[in-house]
Structure formats: structure tokens, C-alpha cells
Amino acid sequence: QTAAAPVDPNSFLNQFEATFGKFEGYRRSGAKGVCAMGEFVGTAEARGLSTASAFSGAPVPVVVRFSVGGANPKAPDNAKSQRNLALQFNLPNGEVWQMGNISAPVFGASSPQQFLGRLASLQPDPATKMPDAAKVKAFADANPEVLLQGRHFASQPVPASFGTVNYWGVHAFGFTNASGSKQFGKWVFEPVGGLQGLTDDEAKAKGPAFLFDDLRQRVKDGKVAFNFNLELAQAGDQIDSATVPLPAGRTKVNLGMLKVTSVAEDGGGPCLTITYNPMVLPKGVEPSADPMIAARAAPYAVGLGRRLTEGAKQQ
Numbered sequence: 001q002t003a004a005a006p007v008d009p010n011s012f013l014n015q016f017e018a019t020f021g022k023f024e025g026y027r028r029s030g031a032k033g034v035c036a037m038g039e040f041v042g043t044a045e046a047r048g049l050s051t052a053s054a055f056s057g058a059p060v061p062v063v064v065r066f067s068v069g070g071a072n073p074k075a076p077d078n079a080k081s082q083r084n085l086a087l088q089f090n091l092p093n094g095e096v097w098q099m100g101n102i103s104a105p106v107f108g109a110s111s112p113q114q115f116l117g118r119l120a121s122l123q124p125d126p127a128t129k130m131p132d133a134a135k136v137k138a139f140a141d142a143n144p145e146v147l148l149q150g151r152h153f154a155s156q157p158v159p160a161s162f163g164t165v166n167y168w169g170v171h172a173f174g175f176t177n178a179s180g181s182k183q184f185g186k187w188v189f190e191p192v193g194g195l196q197g198l199t200d201d202e203a204k205a206k207g208p209a210f211l212f213d214d215l216r217q218r219v220k221d222g223k224v225a226f227n228f229n230l231e232l233a234q235a236g237d238q239i240d241s242a243t244v245p246l247p248a249g250r251t252k253v254n255l256g257m258l259k260v261t262s263v264a265e266d267g268g269g270p271c272l273t274i275t276y277n278p279m280v281l282p283k284g285v286e287p288s289a290d291p292m293i294a295a296r297a298a299p300y301a302v303g304l305g306r307r308l309t310e311g312a313k314q315q
């Protein structure tokens, strides 16, 4: 099998459960989360890059989900771990744009086979209930890019809020405008109010469950908004890998602003029974050749099927 060969979606779901545990009803990744509603307004610069109706300049409702990385619905909020921002833009005429963004500029694997191998290498040994250090090391030595995402989190403070950290799309997408010209780029959602992290002492004092209440307070104060920015790829840039960011200093275009307007009650809301499939794109935006984009579609659908069957839960 080549590195880019497809992986059966049930194999992915089974491996997630074997490695991280099975928490019935919860998303197998990003289990601890909360639904919110937002509004997006696109810019003239975005309209210059893409005909997508999301950029018309009229406000677009967005079904938002913030989550903490991992399969554990009790994952601590005060760890140097992943935060996620998943978005569904509800566009005119029933068109939909879905995406799931993470608080690192890179993902932990560049191909579905490599991701499955990494998850398998982390599977706890039945005797010790711990991953086998030699297996973990052997896989990482042979696939060094799987360590880049974790290194990013280790280098950053614990985010003070879901609303004060950057969320990257990590894949390149193509944007096509009215004259038919196509521009590839990688996007990042950057908090309008700037980044804010916690010192180690502050993180300890906050405890394991502060992010949802913090989000509610900041949204009430009108303080949670993100600039949707696109870094433009240049000829020769590698755009088919979720483990390779664009070179530093690429031109960044502001595509618009997402403002979070309300937060659902714990455990419910409009994001609970949907999945965020990055292949669900509006006309005017298309996937790059990054094999990880298409590889996400079926596992997300199967994951949704499993948790709906079990009784969908979150938090």
C-alpha cells in the first residue's frame, strides 16, 4: 500500500477507540465541546479571490463548535493541549460550508496511513495500560513529522479562552474568482482581541473546567470574534501537506470576520447531531491535493453514525 492509500473509516474509528478509549455518545475526537452561534461577514478582498457566497458581504449565520482535543469528554481545560473551532456556514439557497480548525499550524500526520500508524503506535499495552514507549519511538523515528503538532502545543501557554487562540485549517484550499483565476492558500482564524495565554500558576488556579463559562461571559460582553485570514501560496510552495505550513511571510488576506453571538447550554445545541466534514465546500472553494482532506469525510460520517446510535452527547 502506498502512503496515500485510503483507510477504511471503521478501521479509523476502531483505532481511535482502542487508543483513546470509547466514550459512548461522544465525538471520538474533540469530545468535550460546546455549541455556539455566530455571524460571518466577508470582505471585498475575499470577493476578489472567490465567488463563494460566504463572501458576499451580507451576514451569514454560522453553527460554531468549540472543543478541547481528544476523545475524553472530561479532558482538562488547563493543559497545553489542542483547542478546536469547527464551523458550518449556512449559505443562501441551502448551500453549506463546513470546516474543523485546530489550534496548531500543522496536524500530526500527512497521510491517512501515517495517521492510522501513529494512532496504533500510541495504543495502550493491555498489561501496563500505557503506550509501549519503544513502539511510540520507533514509529516517530520513522515518521518525524508526527511530532510537530505536539511540539507546537508544548511551546505555547495554555489558552486563556476559546476566544484567545489561533485556529488553523492546516490544509490548502483553492479559491476561484469571477474571472476564473485560482489561488491556493491556507487559512487561520485569529482572535480580533489578540492572543491570551495563562502562566503555569494561572492555569493551575483555573482548574480543569473553566472554558465554557469563560466563553459565555466573553460572548455576552461581545468579545469573541475572529478574523478569517488566508495566507496565499506562491508558485513552488508545497500545498499538499497538513504537516508543512506555508513559508513564513506569505501575503495574508483578510476574508472577513466571524463574530460569536450566543452559546448553547451545556450538552445541547445545533452542533450536537452534525459532523464537520471539510469536503463540504461552497462553490468557489475547492480542496487541494492534500490527501488528508478527503480522508476525513468518511470517518466523520461513520463517527457521527456511531454516536447517534449510542445517543449523542457532549461535554
Ligand code: HEM
Binding pocket: 012, 026, 027, 028, 029, 030, 033, 065, 066, 067, 084, 085, 086, 100, 101, 102, 107, 111, 112, 115, 168, 169, 170, 242, 274, 275, 276, 292, 295, 296, 299, 300, 303, 304, 307
Ligand atoms: C484521516 C484523518 C482524520 C481522521 C480519521 C479524523 C477523525 C475524526 C473524527 C472521527 C472526529 C469526530 C467526528 C464526529 O463525530 O463528528 C474528528 C473531529 C475533528 N477533527 Fe479530525 N480526523 C482526521 C484529520 C483531521 C485533521 C487533519 C484535522 C485538522 C484540522 C482535524 C480536526 C478535527 C476537528 C477540529 C474535529 C472536531 C470537530 C467538531 O467539533 O465536530 N482532523 N476527527
